[in-house]
Amino acid sequence: MRYLPKSPADRAAMLAEIGAASIDELFSTIPSEYRLARDLNIPRQMGEQEIVEFFRKAAEQNADGYASFLGAGAYRHYRPVVIDALAQRGEFLTSYTPYQAEISQGTLQAIFEFQTMICEMTGMEIANASMYDGSTGSAEAVMMAARVTGRSDIVVANTVHPEYREVLTTYAQHQGLLKRIVGYGADGRVDLAELEAAVTDQTACVLIQSPNFFGVIEDVAAIAELAHSKGALLIVSIAEALSLGIVRPPAEADIVSMEAQSLGVPLGYGGPYCGVMASKEKFVRQMPGRLTGATVDKQGRRGFVLTLSTREQHIRREKATSNICTNQALVALMTCIYLTIYGRSGMRELAQQNLAKAHYAAHTLAATPGSKLLFAKSPRFNEFVLSTAEAPATVNAQLLSQKIVGGLPLAQWYPELPNASLWCVTEQNSREQIDAAAGVLAAKKAPALAYA
Amino acid sequence: MATETLKAPDGAGNPTQKTPYVGVRHKVSSHISQNEGLIFEKSSPGKKAYRLSQLDVPEVDARALLGDSLREDLGLLPEVSEIEIVRHFTRLSTWNYAIDLGMYPLGSCTMKYNPRVNEFVARLAGIAEAHPYQPEALSQGAMRIMWTLQECLKEITGMDAITLQPAAGAHGEFTGILLVRAYHASKGNPRSKILIPDSAHGTNPATAAICGYQVQNLKSNSRGMVDLAELEQLVDEETAALMLTNPSTIGVFESEIHKIADVLHAKGALLYMDGANMNALVGKTRPGDFGADVMHLNLHKTFSTPHGGGGPGSGPVCCKKILERFLPTPVLVEKPDGTLTFDYDNPQSVGRVRMFYGNYGMFVRALAYILANGPDGLRQTTEDAVLNANYVRAKLEDVYELPYKTPTLHEVVFSDRRQARNGVKTGDIAKRLIDYGFHPYTTSFPMIVSGALMIEPTESESKEELDQFIDAMRQIAREAEENRDVVLGAPWETRVSRMDETAAARKPVLRWKPEPTASGAETDALVPASPAQEY
Numbered sequence: 001m002r003y004l005p006k007s008p009a010d011r012a013a014m015l016a017e018i019g020a021a022s023i024d025e026l027f028s029t030i031p032s033e034y035r036l037a038r039d040l041n042i043p044r045q046m047g048e049q050e051i052v053e054f055f056r057k058a059a060e061q062n063a064d065g066y067a068s069f070l071g072a073g074a075y076r077h078y079r080p081v082v083i084d085a086l087a088q089r090g091e092f093l094t095s096y097t098p099y100q101a102e103i104s105q106g107t108l109q110a111i112f113e114f115q116t117m118i119c120e121m122t123g124m125e126i127a128n129a130s131m132y133d134g135s136t137g138s139a140e141a142v143m144m145a146a147r148v149t150g151r152s153d154i155v156v157a158n159t160v161h162p163e164y165r166e167v168l169t170t171y172a173q174h175q176g177l178l179k180r181i182v183g184y185g186a187d188g189r190v191d192l193a194e195l196e197a198a199v200t201d202q203t204a205c206v207l208i209q210s211p212n213f214f215g216v217i218e219d220v221a222a223i224a225e226l227a228h229s230k231g232a233l234l235i236v237s238i239a240e241a242l243s244l245g246i247v248r249p250p251a252e253a254d255i256v257s258m259e260a261q262s263l264g265v266p267l268g269y270g271g272p273y274c275g276v277m278a279s280k281e282k283f284v285r286q287m288p289g290r291l292t293g294a295t296v297d298k299q300g301r302r303g304f305v306l307t308l309s310t311r312e313q314h315i316r317r318e319k320a321t322s323n324i325c326t327n328q329a330l331v332a333l334m335t336c337i338y339l340t341i342y343g344r345s346g347m348r349e350l351a352q353q354n355l356a357k358a359h360y361a362a363h364t365l366a367a368t369p370g371s372k373l374l375f376a377k378s379p380r381f382n383e384f385v386l387s388t389a390e391a392p393a394t395v396n397a398q399l400l401s402q403k404i405v406g407g408l409p410l411a412q413w414y415p416e417l418p419n420a421s422l423w424c425v426t427e428q429n430s431r432e433q434i435d436a437a438a439g440v441l442a443a444k445k446a447p448a449l450a451y452a
Numbered sequence: 453m454a455t456e457t458l459k460a461p462d463g464a465g466n467p468t469q470k471t472p473y474v475g476v477r478h479k480v481s482s483h484i485s486q487n488e489g490l491i492f493e494k495s496s497p498g499k500k501a502y503r504l505s506q507l508d509v510p511e512v513d514a515r516a517l518l519g520d521s522l523r524e525d526l527g528l529l530p531e532v533s534e535i536e537i538v539r540h541f542t543r544l545s546t547w548n549y550a551i552d553l554g555m556y557p558l559g560s561c562t563m564k565y566n567p568r569v570n571e572f573v574a575r576l577a578g579i580a581e582a583h584p585y586q587p588e589a590l591s592q593g594a595m596r597i598m599w600t601l602q603e604c605l606k607e608i609t610g611m612d613a614i615t616l617q618p619a620a621g622a623h624g625e626f627t628g629i630l631l632v633r634a635y636h637a638s639k640g641n642p643r644s645k646i647l648i649p650d651s652a653h654g655t656n657p658a659t660a661a662i663c664g665y666q667v668q669n670l671k672s673n674s675r676g677m678v679d680l681a682e683l684e685q686l687v688d689e690e691t692a693a694l695m696l697t698n699p700s701t702i703g704v705f706e707s708e709i710h711k712i713a714d715v716l717h718a719k720g721a722l723l724y725m726d727g728a729n730m731n732a733l734v735g736k737t738r739p740g741d742f743g744a745d746v747m748h749l750n751l752h753k754t755f756s757t758p759h760g761g762g763g764p765g766s767g768p769v770c771c772k773k774i775l776e777r778f779l780p781t782p783v784l785v786e787k788p789d790g791t792l793t794f795d796y797d798n799p800q801s802v803g804r805v806r807m808f809y810g811n812y813g814m815f816v817r818a819l820a821y822i823l824a825n826g827p828d829g830l831r832q833t834t835e836d837a838v839l840n841a842n843y844v845r846a847k848l849e850d851v852y853e854l855p856y857k858t859p860t861l862h863e864v865v866f867s868d869r870r871q872a873r874n875g876v877k878t879g880d881i882a883k884r885l886i887d888y889g890f891h892p893y894t895t896s897f898p899m900i901v902s903g904a905l906m907i908e909p910t911e912s913e914s915k916e917e918l919d920q921f922i923d924a925m926r927q928i929a930r931e932a933e934e935n936r937d938v939v940l941g942a943p944w945e946t947r948v949s950r951m952d953e954t955a956a957a958r959k960p961v962l963r964w965k966p967e968p969t970a971s972g973a974e975t976d977a978l979v980p981a982s983p984a985q986e987y
Binding site for chain 2: 001002003004005006010011013014015017018019020023026027028029030031034035036039040041042043044045046048050051052054055056057058059060061062063064066068070072073074076080082084085086088089090091092093094095096097098100101102103104105106107109110112113115116117119120121125126127129130132133134135136143161163164166167169170171173174175176217244245246247248249266267268269270271272284290291292293294295296297298299301302303304305307308310312313314315316317318319320322323324325326327328329330331333337339340341342343344345346347348349350352353355356357359360379380396400405408427430431432434
């Protein structure tokens with residue numbers, strides 16, 4: 001086996017040193033009736049070329065070569081090649097959690113830079129080293145708010161990503177948390193009157209998403225005021241992190257739970273992604289996950305360490321702030337490199353391009369017969385909800401025949417929107433693709449309708 | 453904390469400083485490492501590392517579209533060029549130790565070789581660019597990879613059903629205990645407590661707590677194993693499960709595992725197996741055969757996906773038939789026509805534990821590893837892992853105290869008791885190991901061993917590398933006797949040494965900020981954040 005660095009002679013010599021007659025002697029503590037006397041029934045050992053061919057074949061059966069307008073929590077953005085060139089360095093790829101600070105300064109400093117960039121992006125004072133993803137991060141944020149406030153009612157907007165809400169339900173069920181759902185108004189934003197009625201002096205937190213699942217940017221300041229007036233915390237979940245290049249950060253929030261996949265992380269059929277939690281500094285000791293801090297060594301040299309670990313499971317066991325141990329460090333590094341590449345001016349320019357592309361697409365598609373842009377007057381980033389004359393399934397089948405993956409049908413989560421679908425348009429979508437999709441919707445071939 | 457004390461590192465130690473060794477360091481020599489500040493300290497307005505494609509749609513007025521929601525600026529995000537970015541992160545990378553540099557014997561972490569073909573296939577466009585919501589008809593390849601991995605993992609563990617959704621080991625524990633809870637709840641009582649041995653990982657009790665269970669500790673016996681008599685006393689109708697790591701954190705296989713399972717099952721309780729140490733068992737024995745009802749695997753340990761400086765991981769949960777209907781949704785199913793589909797209709801499910809389908813990229817890598825090994829390779833891998841640990845044990849047990857003489861599998865746990873008499877603790881020996889070119893073993897864990905040195909070499913080490921490690925450990929043992937100050941002051945040859953962790957925790961500085969000066973201009977320096985108010 002080519003990964004194993006031993007010759008038969010090495011093995012024999014080592015067994016002799018140990019004083020064992022055979023390798024099986026080393027397994028003698030396993031009762032013989034439970035020892036496997038046969039080969040595992042799995043595929044035979046393959047050569048590297050066979051492995052690559054196996055996965056190439058699988059890759060070809062996926063939607064490779066299709067134009068796509070899918071978003072909804074997983075975003076198609078260009079990944080500069082420098083990201084993988086650096087993140088694949090063995091010293092980053094094959095190291096463990098940086099508990100031994102002296103030989104982990106590379107990872108530690110990168111996390112410190114990541115934490116700083118996340119604070120800048122989100123408008124928060126502190127950020128952790130990462131969570132699994134946006135969905136579990138939101139659930140952890142809610143549990144954190146319950147610890148901070150000592151309250152157990154939670155109010156959740158139903159414009160939070162439906163799968164995030166499902167994960168929250170799973171987490172909350174054994175925490176004694178009582179969940180209330182608040183709907184959206186005609187503008188696609190949280191219904192403030194409904195929210196006001198739902199928030200009481202027993203409410204631990206209000207959880208919203210912005211831009212929300214419909215792509216609509218919420219009035220964070222108004223919602224924060226409402227939550228804070230009852231002593232509840234506001235948690236803002238952000239699924240499309242690139243929006244922060246041009247959308248005002250939710251600085252009025254107490255906790256921000258963000259999915260950073262947009263920032264240089266491959267779609268990869270849903271993971272691994274990069275959750276991250278940021279908050280006001282005063283909540284730091286209730287924050288789950290790892291934190292990297294600056295300090296000095298015994299000679300006064302600057303360096304970085306994992307810190308405040310008394311919050312964590314390996315110290316506090318059942319009293320820890322979370323059971324999280326392994327996080328998404330390498331993916332956070334990709335995000336950190338991405339934010340460094342685009343930086344202060346590039347993030348803005350890139351976000352501006354997304355805004356322009358989505359605006360063009362929204363109006364071009366909405367101009368096709370029978371189509372309508374929902375929540376049209378509300379501010380949006382790169383997603384919008386389109387209502388079509390025919391059911392999205394029918395429309396999408398027509399689009400697929402032209403090698404276009406259309407918007408995500410919403411009726412499975414929002415039955416009140418039977419003909420609506422969620423479209424996402426990024427810098428990866430060309431005008432040609434948008435026009436081609438409009439052509440299908442208009443049931444005729446390109447050229448598309450004039451841009452309104 | 454004064455900012456002037458936070459000066460940048462001035463290189464590797466003091467060149468005039470003598471760091472004597474009692475023998476020869478075979479593995480390493482000192483060499484120059486590059487200094488590098490924070491990326492923010494290199495930033496200067498107008499520098500760029502990007503150029504966007506030309507915009508092919510009309511420009512828009514962002515202020516008109518976003519109104520009050522328009523962001524004014526992006527604060528302190530850096531502005532640097534591409535070459536500076538490449539140098540920055542390359543320089544940082546050289547400050548890390550890694551498996552690619554040498555033996556990384558962290559007990560319980562299974563730091564094995566991360567094959568590069570895994571990285572290659574995970575980046576094939578049809579896989580890396582697959583959107584989780586693309587139509588199933590256009591995802592059959594991606595789903596087939598999941599299906600094949602599921603079948604392999606079920607066979608390897610001897611279990612009936614599986615979910616790949618959990619994102620890491622602790623997340624798998626959470627999922628597994630939710631299954632246990634749902635199972636008991638379906639019988640009318642979710643029960644109230646989980647038994648956890650005192651040798652367990654901290655994630656076990658933390659998991660039980662977030663699943664709404666009380667933790668009841670189970671003391672280990674004199675051989676470091678579950679005390680059957682005590683277990684029998686503790687298990688009752690309120691016991692939901694025992695969370696057991698097997699082999700245990702001292703590397704010992706619970707040879708009475710079937711009796712443990714019987715004691716639990718007699719009271720209706722379940723056996724949860726923490727699969728962190730599965731690298732000792734693959735191809736040699738199967739948890740499903742010896743009585744485990746549910747377990748998680750760590751694809752980033754046993755199945756070679758990279759640890760990446762702390763993640764991502766992946767923690768699939770395998771279970772017996774009795775728990776299958778409670779698995780998280782969606783469940784992957786094969787239709788009669790041979791195509792795959794996700795089944796979301798599972799009313800008894802514990803619910804979703806993560807969006808989409810899990811850390812998919814890790815599934816691709818783990819399957820590539822399984823295919824590279826086949827049944828013979830996996831068995832040989834396990835045998836080599838156990839051979840390596842026993843070789844280290846045999847070569848060091850005369851200088852380091854072995855608190856449990858029980859035969860061990862993939863890892864060996866020593867105690868620092870002999871060295872501690874001279875004031876040298878496990879943490880000191882670990883730091884000294886760095887000077888010899890090795891990553892330390894796991895220190896001070898498991899807690900049932902005082903001053904533990906927990907060593908897991910994995911199968912990835914050659915005899916030569918092991919001999920160098922053994923040599924280093926023996927030299928350090930001599931140093932502890934003859935010249936203990938070189939151990940207590942270690943590491944001597946790293947960029948930084950023995951960080952002030954107390955200061956870091958007392959006044960946390962968790963982000964960089966430019967320091968405002970009297971003139972109002974900003975200088976680049978780290979400033980401590982205001983002291984955190986405690987909650």
